[in-house]
Amino acid sequence: MQAGTAHSPALASLSRVTHRYGTVLALDDLDLAVRRGEVLGVLGPNGAGKTTAISLLLGSLQVQEGAASVFGFAPGAPEVRVRRGAMLQISGISANLTVREHIELFRAYYPAPIPAARLLAMAGLEDLARRRYGKLSGGQKQRVMFALALAGDPELLFLDEPTTGLDIDARHRLWSEIRALRESGRTTVLTTHNLDEADALADRVVVIHNGRRIAEGTPAEIKSRTAGRLVRCVTRIAPDEVASLPGVVEARARGQHLEALTTQPEALVRVLLARDEALADLTVVAAGLEEAFLALTRDGEEDAA
Amino acid sequence: MQARDTHRMTPARRFRIYLLEARFQFVEVLREPMFAIPTLAFPLIFYLFFGVIMGARGVSLAVPTYVLATYGVFGVLGPALFGFGAGLANERDTGVLLLKQTTPMPAGAYLFAKVMAALIFGAVVVAALFLMAAHAAGVALYRWQWFALAAVLLAGVIPFCALGLAIGAWARGRSAVAVVNLVFLPMAMLSGLWLPIYMFPDVMQDIALALPAYHHAQLALRVIAMDAGQPVPMHLAVLAGETLVFLAVAALGFRRADSFSMRRSR
Numbered sequence: 091m092q093a094g095t096a097h098s099p100a101l102a103s104l105s106r107v108t109h110r111y112g113t114v115l116a117l118d119d120l121d122l123a124v125r126r127g128e129v130l131g132v133l134g135p136n137g138a139g140k141t142t143a144i145s146l147l148l149g150s151l152q153v154q155e156g157a158a159s160v161f162g163f164a165p166g167a168p169e170v171r172v173r174r175g176a177m178l179q180i181s182g183i184s185a186n187l188t189v190r191e192h193i194e195l196f197r198a199y200y201p202a203p204i205p206a207a208r209l210l211a212m213a214g215l216e217d218l219a220r221r222r223y224g225k226l227s228g229g230q231k232q233r234v235m236f237a238l239a240l241a242g243d244p245e246l247l248f249l250d251e252p253t254t255g256l257d258i259d260a261r262h263r264l265w266s267e268i269r270a271l272r273e274s275g276r277t278t279v280l281t282t283h284n285l286d287e288a289d290a291l292a293d294r295v296v297v298i299h300n301g302r303r304i305a306e307g308t309p310a311e312i313k314s315r316t317a318g319r320l321v322r323c324v325t326r327i328a329p330d331e332v333a334s335l336p337g338v339v340e341a342r343a344r345g346q347h348l349e350a351l352t353t354q355p356e357a358l359v360r361v362l363l364a365r366d367e368a369l370a371d372l373t374v375v376a377a378g379l380e381e382a383f384l385a386l387t388r389d390g391e392e393d394a395a
Numbered sequence: 396m397q398a399r400d401t402h403r404m405t406p407a408r409r410f411r412i413y414l415l416e417a418r419f420q421f422v423e424v425l426r427e428p429m430f431a432i433p434t435l436a437f438p439l440i441f442y443l444f445f446g447v448i449m450g451a452r453g454v455s456l457a458v459p460t461y462v463l464a465t466y467g468v469f470g471v472l473g474p475a476l477f478g479f480g481a482g483l484a485n486e487r488d489t490g491v492l493l494l495k496q497t498t499p500m501p502a503g504a505y506l507f508a509k510v511m512a513a514l515i516f517g518a519v520v521v522a523a524l525f526l527m528a529a530h531a532a533g534v535a536l537y538r539w540q541w542f543a544l545a546a547v548l549l550a551g552v553i554p555f556c557a558l559g560l561a562i563g564a565w566a567r568g569r570s571a572v573a574v575v576n577l578v579f580l581p582m583a584m585l586s587g588l589w590l591p592i593y594m595f596p597d598v599m600q601d602i603a604l605a606l607p608a609y610h611h612a613q614l615a616l617r618v619i620a621m622d623a624g625q626p627v628p629m630h631l632a633v634l635a636g637e638t639l640v641f642l643a644v645a646a647l648g649f650r651r652a653d654s655f656s657m658r659r660s661r
Contacts, residue, residue, distance in 0.1 A: 148497045168402040171499040178497070180490025184419075186426035191419055198415045199498045201408065222426075242498070 101126045101246060101277050102147055102165075107156035109142055109301070116142040118301040119156075124246070124279055129272055131292030131309065132281040139301040140281040141179065144250050147279070148176055160246065172201055175244035177235045179251050185224025189215055189234055192223060193241060200242030213237035213267060229260025236267060247271065247278045253287060265290050289313055314339075319355035322347050323372040327365055335361055347371070404499065412500060416508035424478050424512055434473035438466045438520050439527070441589070447531045457621070459532035463524055464615040465588040467548040470520030472583065472608055475513040475555030476562070476575045482509065483563025484571030506560075513559070514552045521548050536619060544618045551611045554634050557641035558607065564648030582608050592623065607637045 100123035109117040117139045124130050124147075132140050145151040146158045149166025160170045183192055190206065197203035210216050213233045218226065223234060232252060239247055249268065253261040268291055271278060282288055288295045289309040297305040297312060305312060318339055325348050332341035337354030352358045355374050362369055404412075424430050442462060450459035486492045495505065525541065528534040536544070558578070566574040583589060585599060586608035592600055603609040610630040616622035 150493055150496055168404075168499060171497065172402045174497070176494065176497045178490060178494050180494055182489050183491050183494070184423045186423045187419055191422070195415050195419050196498065198408075198412050199500045201402070201404075238494075 100124055100159075102160040102279070103158070104143060104146060105157045105159075107143075107146060107153060107158065109139075109146065109151070109154050116301050117146075120298070120301060120303055122147075122296060122303070124277060125294075126277055127275060128293045129268070129278045129280060129291055131288035131295040132279060132298060133283070133285065133288045133295050133312070134281075134298035135283055138283075138298045140283075140298055141250055142301075143298070144176075144178075144248055144279065144281055148174075148178075148248060172242060173244055174246045174248070175239035175242055176248040177232075177239040177250060177252050178248075179254065180235075182231065183223055183234070183238075186222060188220055188222050189226070189237075190219040192234060193219075193237055196238045196241040202243055203241050204243045209237045209240060212240060212270070214263065227260075229256050229263065232256060232260065232264060233267070236264065240271075245276060247276055249278060249280045251281055251283070253282070253284070261287075285313065314353065318351050318353040320375050321350045321352060321355055321358055321362070321372070322375070323362065323369050324348070325362060325366045325369045327362060327369075332358075332362070402499070404501070409501060409504075413504045413507050416500070416504045417511040420478075420482075420508035420512040421515055424474075424482070424516070430474075430477050434470075434477050434516065435520060437473070438470035439523050441469070442466045442524055442527055442532075446534075447527060450532045456532070456534055459528060460534050460536070460619055461591060461616070461621050463528045463532075463534055464544060464548075464619055464621070465612050467521050467524055467544070468551060468586075468608055468612045468615055469583050469588045470524060471513075471517035471548050471551040472555050472579065472588075474516035474520075475552055476559045476579050477572075478513050478516065479509045479556045479559030480562035480566070480575050481559075481571045483560065484566045485568055487563070488568030509559075510552060510556050513556055514549060517549055517552055518545075521545055540618055544615060547611075547615045547618055551608075551615075554607045554611065554638045554641070557638045557645070561641040561644040561648065564645040582606050585609070586612055588612055604633075607634055610634050 102124040104117075104120055104122040107117050107120045107122075108115070120139070120143060122132070122143060132143065134140050142151065146153055147160060147165050149158075149164065149170070158165050160167075161173060163169045187195075189210075193206050193209055197206060197209070203209075204212070210219055213236050215230070215233055215237060218230060223231065226234065236249075236252065239249070252268070253264055256264065265287070268278065268280070278291075280288070280291055292309055295305075295307060295309050295312045296303055318337075324346055327348065329341040329343050329348060329350075332338055332348060332350050335352075335358060337352045337357060339351040339353065341348065341350040343349075350358060359372070359374065362372075446459040446462050446466070450456070483492075492505070496502075525545070559575075562571060562574055562578065585595075585603050586592070586606045587595070587603060588608060592603055592609070595603070610633045613622045613625060614627065614630050614634075617627060
């Protein structure tokens with residue numbers, strides 16, 4: 091269909107990219123491929139390297155090691171710019187211009203922009219067109235940034251943490267707008283540190299931690315590895331034995347404690363208590379995303395060790 | 396989605412981007428009272444006081460005529476430093492510039508818009524000063540002098556925007572306004588924009604020789620035959636040389652910023 095896609099199935103890709111800020115390693119031999127028509131979730135805690143990866147694909151950072159390509163071109167090429175839109179983590183655009191003025195300006199950058207009225211409707215901004223950007227709420231501002239990202243009718247859209255700082259209503263509203271895009275055949279790359287957001291929007295998720303890809307799969311697959319409880323106790327039962335129990339994602343010894351990540355905490359606790367009457371210091375905590383990342387990260391570190 | 400062999404920008408589209416970018420830059424600054432009041436109102440209030448009111452008590456038209464030229468320089472200097480310098484620093488800080496750089500917007504359109512906005516604001520101040528001078532202060536110039544003075548004053552946009560660019564490329568966000576003030580007010584004073592330079596001690600007159608606003612003011616004063624008598628080519632050479640230095644300093648600042656920008660944002 092397009093020039094670059096004949097050579098590779100990926101619409102955009104990073105291959106074996108390593109990136110440093112001074113001595114700080116931001117990306118460590120990262121591979122990332124964006125497939126046509128998908129919503130790719132790039133998930134990771136703050137500082138994982140998500141924004142660096144996006145910046146390389148936007149051409150706002152120069153590749154140091156490895157290769158980056160979008161539509162078969164360099165990420166900053168004019169051929170790419172007209173077909174790509176981006177919503178970045180920026181603290182704002184001019185407060186003194188109205189929503190309509192911002193949209194008019196960005197539309198002018200592109201050869202075949204979406205009509206202003208339709209853009210306003212797509213972002214739910216019809217009633218706010220005349221309002222100055224500085225007078226908008228946080229959610230409304232994000233919707234303006236969303237409209238600007240769409241202004242050029244892009245085939246490929248980058249949304250870098252689009253709902254950070256939004257309340258639940260504003261977040262869900264933006265989610266439904268992003269979902270609507272998928273129906274229009276666009277390809278979207280979405281970074282987030284919120285597993286629910288990736289789950290709600292993405293077809294495929296890549297988990298990044300410390301600049302490395304530590305997991306990849308459908309949101310359901312990622313969730314099954316992360317949506318669980320962390321059961322912690324002092325016991326003589328061996329981690330291997332625990333790991334073979336139903337629902338246990340992983341189990342390991344940590345100091346004198348056993349830690350098990352499980353999707354069925356009640357069943358696990360019942361079995362543990364039955365098998366070890368001397369079991370002590372039992373805690374069960376929700377394995378939130380941080381724990382989930384920790385669990386995934388430990389996998390990574392073990393593989394590396 | 397339609398075929399996009401349209402990435403090559405037609406002259407018409409490029410022209411439209413330049414125009415819109417300039418228009419919205421102007422509107423944006425116009426709606427910013429923090430900018431509009433000090434840069435537009437100060438030169439006019441100064442002129443009203445020193446040119447019109449004080450001038451009316453004087454024996455000659457020398458003072459209203461002299462300060463017409465120097466407040467004109469002041470009026471062109473302000474928008475270039477605040478709109479360009481502080482504006483650019485702010486837009487780099489908020490990330491607007493980063494966002495625009497991912498779009499097909501030509502970088503030239505952004506700079507053009509900033510220069511045009513500075514030029515238009517400078518023109519507004521100069522026009523208002525001329526009206527006050529001619530109708531309230533009684534300043535009488537030959538017609539060619541009015542035109543030549545306006546042209547010389549507005550040409551100051553070039554070195555002053557280059558200076559603004561250099562400041563904007565190095566200073567960060569809010570501190571840029573402070574830096575601009577540190578450059579703007581002392582330079583205006585030391586260049587003899589408020590009081591004639593010959594009233595200063597020799598040391599300060601020597602310092603003035605290094606300042607672009609001094610040379611620009613001397614060229615403006617030359618039009619009304621009130622300059623210090625130094626050769627015009629010297630003023631032009633200093634202004635041209637300093638403009639190049641400012642541009643080089645700005646380029647260095649942008650290069651440095653490129654390698655550090657992401658560390659800042661996360």
